[in-house]
Amino acid sequence: MAKRKQAGATPATTAASAAGVEFTVHEYEHDPRSTASYGVEAAQALGNDPARVLKTLLADVDGALVVAVVPVSGQLDLKALARAVGGRRAVMAEPKAAERATGYVVGGISPLGQRRAHPTVLDASALAHPTVFVSAGRRGLEIELAPGDLVRLTDAGVADIARG
Numbered sequence: 001m002a003k004r005k006q007a008g009a010t011p012a013t014t015a016a017s018a019a020g021v022e023f024t025v026h027e028y029e030h031d032p033r034s035t036a037s038y039g040v041e042a043a044q045a046l047g048n049d050p051a052r053v054l055k056t057l058l059a060d061v062d063g064a065l066v067v068a069v070v071p072v073s074g075q076l077d078l079k080a081l082a083r084a085v086g087g088r089r090a091v092m093a094e095p096k097a098a099e100r101a102t103g104y105v106v107g108g109i110s111p112l113g114q115r116r117a118h119p120t121v122l123d124a125s126a127l128a129h130p131t132v133f134v135s136a137g138r139r140g141l142e143i144e145l146a147p148g149d150l151v152r153l154t155d156a157g158v159a160d161i162a163r164g
Helices: 011-019 038-046 078-084 095-102 124-128 147-154
Strands: 023-027 054-061 064-071 090-092 120-123 132-138 141-145 157-159
Touching (some): 011 141, 038 054, 038 132, 054 078, 054 095, 064 095, 064 147, 078 157, 120 147, 124 147, 124 157, 141 147
Antiparallel strands (some): 132 141
């Protein structure tokens, strides 16, 4: 896997480059009619196992935004996320609040290069793969990197926060 800088770099790819991690950018044609699951669309378009393609979700845990990164093949367990950050109650953040906090649009929210750093939790299943895919900061663009690098770049905790 080679470090790759491209025209039209995003804050996510810039953050990965600046940290010196190896990554690969994968681009696919996003279908604007595909709004049910951006992550599943990415997995299918790139021909990847949905367990290796991760979605970035924001939740409000006791009044604070928390980033959760889980496989697109599963769902976020809000109770498990709250426990992972020492909170009591978690609810999904409103999409507009997630966009304001991260600087990305829904469907293109990356755990990397967000406008402000937020506590981040990566589902433990990601560590079973040599590389994983997360949004590179826009719909139709994914960044592939080692899960350990993802943990390091986001200062993420690792916990079982996905189900299904």
